[in-house]
Amino acid sequence: MALLITDECINCGACEPECPNTAIYEGGALWALNGQTHNPISNDFFYIVPDKCTECVGFHDEPQCQAVCPVDCIIVDPAHIETKEELLAKKESLDLMGR
Ligand code: SF4
Ligand code: SF4
Numbered sequence: 365m366a367l368l369i370t371d372e373c374i375n376c377g378a379c380e381p382e383c384p385n386t387a388i389y390e391g392g393a394l395w396a397l398n399g400q401t402h403n404p405i406s407n408d409f410f411y412i413v414p415d416k417c418t419e420c421v422g423f424h425d426e427p428q429c430q431a432v433c434p435v436d437c438i439i440v441d442p443a444h445i446e447t448k449e450e451l452l453a454k455k456e457s458l459d460l461m462g463r
Contacts, residue, residue, distance in 0.1 A: 366417035367427055368441035373409035379429035379438065380410060385455070386463045387416035388429060398461040414444045416463065421448055422455035 369379075369388075380388045386396075391408045394401040397416060405411040412429070420427045430438045446454070 366414035366441045366444035366446070367412050367419060367429065367438050368444075369406075369410050369412055370437045370439060371409060372435055372437035374435055374437075375410060376434060377410070378432045378434065382428040382432050383417075384420065384423040384428070385416045385418055385458055387413045387418075389413070397463065412438075412441075414441060415454075416458065417444075418451045418455040418458070419446075421451035 389395045391406045392404050395413050
């Protein structure tokens with residue numbers, strides 16, 4: 365599963381540096397993958413790029429962003445349900461192509 369930041373985000377920025385996949389971006393910021401940049405997913409709140417979030421599989425036992433969020437506004441994204449094997453494959457793909 366990728367995770368999702370809800371509109372209860374207070375834009376504190378605590379989650380962004382904790383992400384091992386650089387999957388978290390500030391609202392309005394372009395996101396990048398494999399040397400290409402893309403339009404923001406949210407202009408108002410920090411957001412998670414589903415293609416880059418491995419739910420921390422391959423790095424940590426629990427999602428690091430959820431662990432530090434002071435308002436518990438990071439949830440499982442129902443539109444991006446993935447198995448642990450799929451998440452590990454995503455992590456290995458990111459290892460190869462760059463984050
Ligand atoms: Fe990044 Fe892990 Fe949070 Fe996904 S769950 S956004 S990989 S810190
Ligand atoms: Fe928003 Fe939570 Fe991240 Fe702070 S830690 S920017 S409140 S999602």
